[in-house]
């Protein structure tokens with residue numbers, strides 16, 4: 014993949030909290046905010062062709078075990094916000110891939126929509142999940158879906174890819190009903206895995222332009238009219254295993270990592286996840302897990 018990190022217009026204020034007290038970040042190409050701790054790369058023309066490639070999707074549909082795994086992840090993701098959701102409503106997932114979360118909501122009588130850049134993912138998802146309304150696009154209107162009236166807007170591992178955070182916040186505000194729920198999951202810059210693995214942290218890839226921590230996420234949401242109702246981190250073996258692998262293979266941060274894992278890697282991850290459980294619980298207790306989860310209501 015071509016590197017796309019040439020700066021085009023470096024911002025003079027923090028994209029998360031608008032502070033003008035900027036500094037450098039521990040990784041050379043990033044800037045950091047002294048006030049909220051947000052870390053970001055200069056805005057770029059982003060190359061999203063990797064998400065449009067067929068092999069990005071193939072692994073999700075390769076086997077029954079893989080499909081069951083995706084369904085399990087979707088159920089876990091919804092369980093985390095179940096207490097904050099109405100019994101039914103209208104939902105939209107941005108970056109829905111093969112649509113397991115959309116399908117899970119549709120099965121609960123939600124009017125559930127999902128958009129993704131990958132035509133292959135949308136086609137595979139539509140074939141397997143007949144109740145999910147899936148289409149290619151970056152937002153509801155370019156997919157031909159209703160522009161607004163959503164009770165839930167989900168974006169999992171999407172926000173860190175976006176060059177323009179303000180545009181995303183604006184879309185979320187206009188798509189959601191008042192008191193509607195925005196639900197995001199993304200890498201946690203304040204994680205112990207990031208601190209320990211340094212430049213080998215697998216989330217340091219050219220396509221990740223924004224790195225949020227619990228504090229910068231809260232500031233960004235607050236500045237954009239959202240009130241955080243739940244925030245947590247999740248300890249995960251993936252970053253540790255991926256980081257150690259990068260270290261052993263001396264892979265640097267210019268290599269893309271949003272790549273599918275093979276079946277053997279999934280088995281290794283499953284074992285690491287079980288063995289490392291006490292450690293991951295400790296990470297979660299101190300908000301230092303590798304994944305940041307947040308649910309916020311539009312004021």
Ligand SMILES: [Zn+2]
Nearest residue numbers: 027030046049
């Ligand atoms: Zn800031």
